Amino acid sequence: MNQVIETILNHRSIRSFEDKLLSKEQIETIVKSAQAASTSSYIQAYSIIGITDQEMKKKLAEVVGNQPYVEKNGHFFVFCADLYRHAVIGKMEEKDVEPSIESTEKFMVALIDAALAAQNAALAAESMGLGICYIGGIRNNLEEVVKLLKTPDRVIPLFGLAVGYPAKITGQKPRLPLEHIYHENTYEANEEKYTKELEEYNEVIKKYYLERTAGKRSETWTEQMGKMLERKSRMYMKEFVADKKLNLR
Template sequence: MNETITTLLNHRSIRHFKDKPLSDEQIKTIVASAQAASTSSFIQAYSIIGIKDKEKKRRLAEIAGNQEYVAENGHLFVFCADLSRHELIGEMEGKDVLTSIESTEKFMVALIDAALAAQNAAIAAESMGLGICYIGGIRNNLEAVKELLKTPERVIPLFGMTVGYPERINDQKPRLPIEHVYHEEEYQQDKEVYLRQLKEFDEMISAYYEQRTDGKRKDHWTEQMANMLEKQTRMYMKEFVHKNKMNLR
């Protein structure tokens, strides 16, 4: 196993950072790594906002549900789907690009582009001995994020990423067994097989939590997921995205 794969397989989210900022050199390397990721037809439909300002971080931490590590870290990135520069390009070149830009297809392209770049950033940071945590919590209130970071129309802040020197290293969370997510030749459709797999995974996760919490917690994954999904959260998203002129047609 090479060093890179060791880094990939060793990933865990870090939620406690030392009070030490990243250097500009580190930030540059992380962003350059992000930019080196594949991009759909060279479109580069994303932007990254880097935040050092303590007040801004504090406000984003509040939005994300008072997660302390969103305020206290080495650097905070916010990754955005961005088709705003492509609107400008349409103007420059005198071509009508708006129908394309406002399509569900290009919304998907922008999300995927941003996520590929972000994951490269995460891997770059981890390879330098830094820890990272994705912050989906900023989607609790994108109107507030938009106001704070001054993102224009056709830009959707997707998630934050805290990066820094780890203060505390958590255990690694298990994943679904490979046969749940990896299908050979075609999608596996047998419901009985799938239910059995889910029950087996529940036992595994339950043992993981029990060991990790000295028996205090024994959650099942399916129970966690059902409880989470029963709550209808961030249901404003469709309207927010439409208002910002993406995913419209």
């Protein structure tokens, strides 16, 4: 155990921030930490947009589902899969890069690069005593988000990251047991074993919700996931991504 691991294991989402902006130095440190993440073949297929305009933050908060912590935080970052600069590189170097840029593989690279960079940013922020919350609601209405951020073709805003000084510290949600996540050598697709482990985890989550809500909520994890996955959400994504000239081949 060391300070880095303690920071990682102490993570919880923060949705209530003090009315205090991050300094320029803090923002730069967070972005530089993001850039230090591993990147496939040095491609660096992501961009980060920092939202400093309060009116824009307010509009984004409305677009993503009226989430107040998108508007009220120390700083709001939007992480984007970005292959636009690589299209520019193709012109600079007079190379036919379009088939590669439009491939599923490069789209996956851009998604992974952005996720790795974001997690570095989150850990950097938490190591400074700040709180963070990922905002997947960015993808609720990407047409509006793209208009607000003026992102070009081959760029997809993926998620936001609200960062700030925590006004309220919430409890940690228990994760799945290590044995359920970690497989040795091969994937153990034993449905009976999976079901048993999930039933045991359900009891842990049920107890967590009962304690957190003073008995008002007793939902299990599989109940929660079943309800969520039964609802169709963001089903426009395939067409949207293709319209942005990504994931075409």
